Amino acid sequence: DAKTTQPPSMDCAEGRAANLPCNHSTISGNEYVYWYRQIHSQGPQYIIHGLKNNETNEMASLIITEDRKSSTLILPHATLRDTAVYYCIVRVGTGGFKTIFGAGTRLFVKA
Amino acid sequence: GAGVSQSPSNKVTEKGKDVELRCDPISGHTALYWYRQSLGQGLEFLIYFQGNSAPDKSGLPSDRFSAERTGGSVSTLTIQRTQQEDSAVYLCASSFNGGGVETQYFGPGTRLLVL
Numbered sequence: 001d002a003k004t005t006q007p008p009s010m011d012c013a014e015g016r017a018a019n020l021p022c023n024h025s026t027i028s029g030n031e032y033v034y035w036y037r038q039i040h041s042q043g044p045q046y047i048i049h050g051l052k053n054n055e056t057n058e059m060a061s062l063i064i065t066e067d068r069k070s071s072t073l074i075l076p077h078a079t080l081r082d083t084a085v086y087y088c089i090v091r092v093g094t095g096g097f098k099t100i101f102g103a104g105t106r107l108f109v110k111a
Numbered sequence: 112g113a114g115v116s117q118s119p120s121n122k123v124t125e126k127g128k129d130v131e132l133r134c135d136p137i138s139g140h141t142a143l144y145w146y147r148q149s150l151g152q153g154l155e156f157l158i159y160f161q162g163n164s165a166p167d168k169s170g171l172p173s174d175r176f177s178a179e180r181t182g183g184s185v186s187t188l189t190i191q192r193t194q195q196e197d198s199a200v201y202l203c204a205s206s207f208n209g210g211g212v213e214t215q216y217f218g219p220g221t222r223l224l225v226l
Binding site: 032034042043044045046049087093098099100101102103104 | 115144146153154156159167169170202204212213214215216217218219220
């Protein structure tokens with residue numbers, strides 16, 4: 001079973017920030033938080049990952065709480081092309097362990 | 112550079128036939144994963160390769176499913192005696208698993224329809 005809990009769906013207005021929450025209360029000390037997204041009919045796309053510090057790249061920001069039991073993916077200026085299913089995953093960072101995907105959050109960006 | 116590629120992109124077959132799905136990982140990636148995604152569902156892990164060996168086959172749903180990887184590169188997923196419930200998108204991912212944090216990169220998938 002997936003070790004994360006996400007809302008099934010969210011809406012966001014185009015141009016506004018999209019904040020996608022994820023709960024991972026049983027995360028272990030050596031497990032990272034990864035985010036992927038899947039746009040309709042495509043393979044999942046890697047977005048960002050982090051261990052305990054907040055992270056930012058050209059796609060998004062990842063905010064991890066101090067106790068690491070939850071995190072938020074932030075898309076700073078959502079566009080219609082960001083409409084997708086967003087998956088929050090926890091797993092160890094190395095060693096080739098399988099990745100367990102949950103149901104994810106279906107984000108609808110509306111004009 | 113080139114990403115993960117999969118072939119064919121679409122496959123329609125008749126129940127009872129065998130099918131082979133191919134995955135070409137990113138050059139230099141040591142690890143390779145197969146997943147399955149049924150319509151409207153999440154991703155289901157099938158098998159993981161490190162080099163040419165498969166330390167984790169726990170997700171293969173039955174003995175009709177097998178996979179191999181040769182030369183530490185291309186992988187083939189074979190489904191024998193296909194059933195209608197095998198219809199799904201089969202996704203392949205690869206990663207560099209030689210130290211540092213591992214990130215999996217996915218291919219576009221093969222859409223399999225068993226009639």
